[in-house]
């Protein structure tokens with residue numbers, strides 16, 4: 089059962105998906121990120137006619153936080169129009185590994201808005217590449 093602050097994050101991720109720009113896939117994604125200082129940023133997927141330029145919802149939310157000075161992130165909720173809770177792509181997992189601790193909570197939400205899976209960033213991307221040392 090999600091706690092109160094996680095429920096807020098879930099609601100914001102679902103709401104963020106309403107702004108998804110998805111004329112090609114028709115597959116909206118919304119994400120909400122909480123920073124260590126308690127600020128919240130949301131994002132959606134933004135597609136492009138040159139398909140490879142698409143930005144996923146998770147990365148939009150994370151990049152919005154980072155671009156406003158928040159590089160320590162603590163929790164993320166991701167909503168997708170999938171029957172099972174959405175599974176973040178590899179690129180987003182790598183970006184999560186950059187800005188979250190491996191123990192950070194990731195809440196994945198299915199299309200019904202109710203079915204969730206909770207994982208950690210470390211579980212999503214074990215043995216990740218995080219620095220050059």
Ligand code: THU
Pocket residue numbers: 110113115117132133134135142143144145146175176177180
């Ligand atoms: N997508 C995301 O936004 N996040 C993911 O983790 C998986 C995929 C988007 C990219 C594209 O706009 C659409 O979903 C279909 O791949």
